[in-house]
Amino acid sequence: MALRRNTTLRKLDISNNNLSYDGAVDISECLTVHCTLVELNISSCNIICKGAVAIFKSMHSNTSIQVLSVLNNHLSTSAITIREFLKVNKSLLHLDISANNITCEGTKTIIEGLKTNKTLTELHMSSNHIANKGAKAIAIALDFNTVLLKLDISDNKITDEGVTAIGNNLKTNPTLLEFDISMNNITDEGAKVFAEIIQMNKTLQSLVISFNSNNGKFASYTVSDRVYKSFEQPRLSEGEIRIVEAMLVNTSLLSLKVCFCFSYTTFAFNLALVDAMYHNNTLTRLTLSLHDSDLLRMKRNAILDINKKRKELGLNCLHMIAGCPHQRDFTEDIDIHNFLI
Template sequence: MICTLYNNSDDGSDDIEQYIWTCEETFSDAGIILLCDCIKEDKTRQQLNMSDNNITSEGAKCIAEAIKVNTTLQKLDINGNNLSDDGATAISECLKYNNSLQELNMSYNNITSEGAKCIAEAIKVNTTLQKLDIRGNKLSDDGATAISECLKYNNSLQELNMSYNNITSEGAKCIAEAIKVNTTLQKLDIGCNKLSDDGATAISECLKYNNSLQELNMAGNNITSEGAKTIAEAIKVNTSLHTLNIYHYHLSNDDRPSFNMTILTAVHHNTTLMKLTLPLVSGDNKVKITSEVEKINKERTRQDISTLTCYYSL
């Protein structure tokens, strides 16, 4: 298995050096132990990708010890392994000491709310991490609540992905409370969870106060036309959001047109939203929706405002 470490050279190209270990067809924990010795001594590499390598919590502990002393690594990708909560705890602990890591991907690693609580404690004190991807785990509402609480204190995180984590409206309410006071988060992905209209209402309400969030993905939840109304009210007054994804494959064909028109009617009052993804419609409904987007863009062109690009998805 090849583990590639990237070092950006002065001329902008990537100077690629490959560390090759063989351990029963995968890198696994045994290979990680050897590699971590290199990470401790390395003074130049900025990116490390160890995704999909059957790494367990034991390997994660070795990675954590290496990152405690490494001062140059900026991006670490360990998604698609089997870290579990013990591994997440180890990685989290090292974040309290590391001052160089800017991007961390721990998606799809069987992390539950217990691991999320440790991650949250680390983010409270870490001042360099800008991007955190923990999608596809098992955070649930307790994990979402813990992560949300840390957002009230953290001033460095700019991108957070918590999609595919069985978060319901209760977790969404905690996320919303955090976003009301957080001033640095620019991109939030809570798609493909279990948010209902109550969750959409909570998130929408916080958008009336937040001035930093630029991209929001709430697609693939259980939001109906009632939830769309609260999202629409937020769109009317929000001035920072430029990308919104709310397509909804659970929505019936009969409800899709009204859902879309509710959102687009609100966009007439908005001047900053540039990318919008809505539930797919067809036939006469598609013609009507397309016409509404054209009206929005005609008015924006007249006012010399950036036009809206509208996408549709099942």
């Protein structure tokens, strides 16, 4: 391959190509001699497990690659290879092994390597069916790992049991800055764990808990008339109330994403979070989910006032903004993202 002779290339993206096993072997041979490549993306290349073995073994001695993406490559039986790689590699900072059907047993194996790894700062393991057993293994590894800054375990069939295990670590974890556990099966009981993390953790800057389920009991929650235009106060689940109350005292989070989670009717929860922003002096991005009609029930001046006070409120709407004249005014001052369903 020409890559063997190249001495200047620093980034190579050959994703979405049918490299298969033979192509993976060619790449692995290049990695043993190529010392300038920093980023390699071979996602969705059908390298399968044998190809992954070749790639990760070549990375044992590679000292240049800092970013490696191998998502969606059918690596379900490559866990031992990835574990051994994590134990010895000294240069990789970012690893994406999402969508490889690694499962809980594979996760338990891989995470053993994370315990002793001293360089990896970003790990993506979404869509791998790791479930609660995998989440518990990750929780244990976080007790040992002191360098990981960003962790994504979204879409992994994790329930309240799994998030409780991780939450016990994250309450006092001094290292992790960004955590994504969205698109799982976490209910109102898990929401209470999130509230404890928000209240107790002093370093976490970004938390994504969107698209989780709800089974909680609802109670009234008082929201100020700064943001509400109805005589009827909203009703929140116990977990949601605890999250809102935790946001009143949190001093580290910069970004919180809570789209379509816990309540089937999201307006009350979002309304309470907006009201909490009057008291929170740290958060700079709050991403919510609102129906078009919900915007009419919130006081426009109050939201714009929050924005003027250094807040950036992201409103993820269920419908196209372009077709809603009353929303077009908001786009002048607030970052509104389209969200189509």
